[in-house]
Amino acid sequence: MYVLGVETSCDETSVSVTKDGKEVLSNVVLSQIDIHKEYGGVVPEIASREHIKGITYVFDQAMKDAKIEYKDLDLIAVTQGPGLIGSLLIGVNAAKVISLNYHIPIIGVHHITGHIYASNIEHDFEFPLIALVVSGGHTELILMKEHFSFEKLGETQDDAVGEAYDKVARVLGLPYPGGPVVDRLAKQGVEEYQFPRPMIDSDDFNFSFSGLKSHVINLNHNMQQRNEEVHVENFCRSFQEAVTDVLVAKTIKAKDHYQVKQIVVAGGVAANSGLRQKMKERITDIPVYFPSMKYCTDNAAMISVAGYYKYQKEQKYDDFMLNGSGRLDINEGE
Amino acid sequence: METKIQIKTLDDTDKFAAIMADLLFPGFILGLTGDLGSGKTTFTKHLAKHMGIKANLNSPTFTILKTYNHEKLNLYHMDVYRLEDIGYDYELDDFIYGDGVSVIEWYPYIQTMLPNDMLRVSICVGENGTREVTIQGEGGYEDVVKAIDHRYRNEVHLS
Numbered sequence: 268m269y270v271l272g273v274e275t276s277c278d279e280t281s282v283s284v285t286k287d288g289k290e291v292l293s294n295v296v297l298s299q300i301d302i303h304k305e306y307g308g309v310v311p312e313i314a315s316r317e318h319i320k321g322i323t324y325v326f327d328q329a330m331k332d333a334k335i336e337y338k339d340l341d342l343i344a345v346t347q348g349p350g351l352i353g354s355l356l357i358g359v360n361a362a363k364v365i366s367l368n369y370h371i372p373i374i375g376v377h378h379i380t381g382h383i384y385a386s387n388i389e390h391d392f393e394f395p396l397i398a399l400v401v402s403g404g405h406t407e408l409i410l411m412k413e414h415f416s417f418e419k420l421g422e423t424q425d426d427a428v429g430e431a432y433d434k435v436a437r438v439l440g441l442p443y444p445g446g447p448v449v450d451r452l453a454k455q456g457v458e459e460y461q462f463p464r465p466m467i468d469s470d471d472f473n474f475s476f477s478g479l480k481s482h483v484i485n486l487n488h489n490m491q492q493r494n495e496e497v498h499v500e501n502f503c504r505s506f507q508e509a510v511t512d513v514l515v516a517k518t519i520k521a522k523d524h525y526q527v528k529q530i531v532v533a534g535g536v537a538a539n540s541g542l543r544q545k546m547k548e549r550i551t552d553i554p555v556y557f558p559s560m561k562y563c564t565d566n567a568a569m570i571s572v573a574g575y576y577k578y579q580k581e582q583k584y585d586d587f588m589l590n591g592s593g594r595l596d597i598n599e600g601e
Numbered sequence: 602m603e604t605k606i607q608i609k610t611l612d613d614t615d616k617f618a619a620i621m622a623d624l625l626f627p628g629f630i631l632g633l634t635g636d637l638g639s640g641k642t643t644f645t646k647h648l649a650k651h652m653g654i655k656a657n658l659n660s661p662t663f664t665i666l667k668t669y670n671h672e673k674l675n676l677y678h679m680d681v682y683r684l685e686d687i688g689y690d691y692e693l694d695d696f697i698y699g700d701g702v703s704v705i706e707w708y709p710y711i712q713t714m715l716p717n718d719m720l721r722v723s724i725c726v727g728e729n730g731t732r733e734v735t736i737q738g739e740g741g742y743e744d745v746v747k748a749i750d751h752r753y754r755n756e757v758h759l760s
Contacts (some may be wrong), residue, residue, distance in 0.1 A: 308683040311665055312690045353692045404663035425642055426660045434637055434662075477660075481638030536747055594667050 269335060270342045271365070272571025275358030276350025276378045278302075279311045280321040283391050283565070283567035284340070288575035291388060294561070294568040297321045300444075307443040308433065315353035322361050324375045337369040342584075344574020347375035348403070348595030355548045355591030363587060363590050370427065372584035376574045377597050379405060382533035384576060385562040385569035390554075395526040399514065401542070402534030403429035403444075406514075407598065415573075415580035415595045420521055421472025427535050428510060433475040435506055439499055441538035450539050453507040456500030460486065462509035467516050474517065479509055501523045509543045515545050522550065530555040535581030563565075602743040604750040608705060608724075608732040608759075612755055614640065615647045617734070620752045622651035624745050625674060627700040630715065632708030635724030640732060641706045645678055645726075648704065652676060661706075668701075675701030689714045706752040720745055 269292075272283040283294040287336050299317045303309045316386055330337065345362035359375075366373040378502040383398045397420075406423035426434070429446055436445025441452075463482055465475045483506055490497050519529060530550060536542065537557050562569055578584070608614055622632075633641045649658040654669045654676060661667040662680045668716050669676040677696040682692055689711055697703050697715065708715060718740035725733040738746045 306683050306686060310662075310683060310687060310690065311692050313687075315692070349664070351692075352666070422657065423659055424657065425646070427663060428660050430660055438637065476641065477638070484636075484638045593664060594669075 268575060269339060270344055270571045270575045271329075271340050271362075271371075272569070272573045272574060273343065273358045273362045274378075274381070274567040274570045275318050275354050275361075275566055276348070277323070277354060277565055278314050278317075279565040280318050280324075280358075281565065281567035281570075282325045282327050282329035283571045284329060284335055285568055285571040285575065286585075288572050288579070289388065289418055290333065291568045293329045294559075294566055295325050295329040295332060296564075296566050297325050304443060307437065309351070311351045311353055311599070314351055315357060318357040320356060326361065326365070327567070327580075337371070338367060340369070340371050342574060342578055343371050344375045344571050344577070345373065345589075346378045346381065346570050347589060348378065348592035350378055350591075350593065352591055352593040355593070357427040359490075359589060359591045363589070367587070370429070373587075373589060374574050374578055375585050375589045376570050376577060377595060378570075378571035379407070379409075379533070379597055380577070381569040381573045383409065383411070383417075383531060384573040385533060385558040385566075386531040386556045387576075388562060388568065388572055389559060390556050392531075395527045395529045396517050396529040396531060397518060397523055397525065398531045398533055398535045399518050401428050401514065401536035401539075402425060402444075403433065405534060406474050406519060407597075410521070410525055410527075415576045419597055421474065423474040423476060425475055425477035426480055427478055428514065429534075431510065432536070434480055435483050435503075439497070439502065440515045441499075446536060446539060449503045449507060450541060452500045452503040453541055456498065456502070456504035456505075458508045459498060460502035460505040460507045462505050464509055464513050464516075467513050472517055472521055474513065478512070479506075494539070507539075511542045511545045514542060515549050518546070519550060522553065527542050528553055528591045532557050535564055602739065602746045603735065604746055606734050606736065606749070606753050608620065608640075608734055611643075616757050617749075617753060618644055620649045620749055620756070622648055624715075624748055627674065628698070629674075629702045629704075630697060630709035630719035631702065631704045631725070632715070632719055632721045633704065633706045634709060634722075636726065638722040639726050641724065644681075644722075645704050645706075649676055649678075650704070661690070665690070666696065668696070675699075676748050677701050677703045680706040681711045681734075685710045689710075706725040709730055718742055 278299040433445040
């Protein structure tokens with residue numbers, strides 16, 4: 268089964284062709300990061316315009332790379348949400364055009380299910396498993412008992428973890444995106460400052476990073492007032508230790524509670540080296556899978572693969588009422 | 602019309618949000634300012650709760666806009682911090698000028714696309730964490746400021 272994947276939920280225009288939910292025949296990603304950099308983050312309207320500029324090229328290139336023609340496709344999978352609404356609509360409508368023109372069925376895919384299924388490209392899922400989803404917009408623990416079944420165990424009550432990284436970087440005067448920079452500096456520092464580990468002992472699987480963010484900001488502010496020098500590397504290290512302690516502790520708690528066979532880490536923050544190291548150090552009884560870098564950030568291969576499994580599970584397509592949705596629950600639309 | 606209130610605890614934040622929720626009407630625009638960590642999103646979380654919204658409200662920073670539908674009033678929660686050097690985003694127009702409630706964090710950054718008549722709330726963190734909240738509104742929002750002033754003083758300051 269040949270599945271065309273389309274992803275435009277944020278600042279990456281991406282189209283991919285995969286075969287049988289496993290083999291990636293093409294995965295073209297056009298990133299806008301350099302354009303959004305100067306604004307300290309993705310700007311919705313600019314993102315929409317860039318998607319429009321790039322989308323035809325990305326479709327063409329993905330088909331060329333896969334050495335396949337539209338008429339040979341069996342299914343089109345497109346990200347319907349969550350994300351920037353204007354950006355989502357461009358992907359959804361482009362996918363509908365191909366669907367209508369070549370009579371290929373279409374299916375809407377939740378962006379986060381794509382991030383989770385990125386791990387299934389390089390490894391095979393074994394159920395039950397826990398997915399830790401960490402990115403600029405998400406921090407969630409999800410239980411999967413079988414293919415394409417998602418039970419949200421907990422999520423952030425305020426800031427997403429990637430966002431906390433960006434905001435701390437902003438306060439320290441570091442460039443956007445903050446995650447990779449803080450991660451790099453953290454490696455050169457030691458844990459000099461004691462930061463709180465919010466909700467680490469709470470009875471649920473929820474997260475909170477707003478209080479930690481405020482604590483870090485206040486400390487930085489107070490030190491500046493006292494003319495004390497902030498050791499940036501140590502500051503980054505202390506923040507990273509606090510964040511990863513909470514993420515790993517909650518994941519272990521979910522692992523033990525649900526007796527799972529695998530952990531998969533998904534989303535942009537899965538690229539964080541501190542998180543990778545701590546997960547592998549502290550979880551040794553079952554495998555912990557991180558997608559390789561090219562599948563960590565937004566890409567259409569993961570959407571294509573998720574679409575394949577969604578169709579296998581549900582055996583039904585969407586109609587042309589399919590639309591983008593900025594905020595979307597992982598179990599909606601089923 | 603302007604008033605100042607003091608928020609000392611999270612309980613005060615909740616009471617302030619409850620009073621605000623009572624005063625909302627379709628098309629209500631509420632602008633919020635205050636430093637990182639001053640409690641803009643926390644306040645909005647409590648507001649959403651008192652509007653009857655069941656979904657967990659969390660930060661809109663990444664997507665700039667998050668929408669919450671409710672049979673009485675929809676809530677459009679925005680963080681426009683990243684629009685500082687741009688000043689507008691036409692994709693937000695339909696929401697700001699729609700018939701729900703718009704809560705806009707860092708609203709001065711899109712001042713040119715906002716009407717004069719709106720409620721402006723600024724949160725300032727004092728020593729020991731007390732929040733000095735300045736509430737300001739003209740036109741149709743003058744009554745809202747008066748009502749908040751009156752009710753908050755009765756329900757919080759005197760209790």
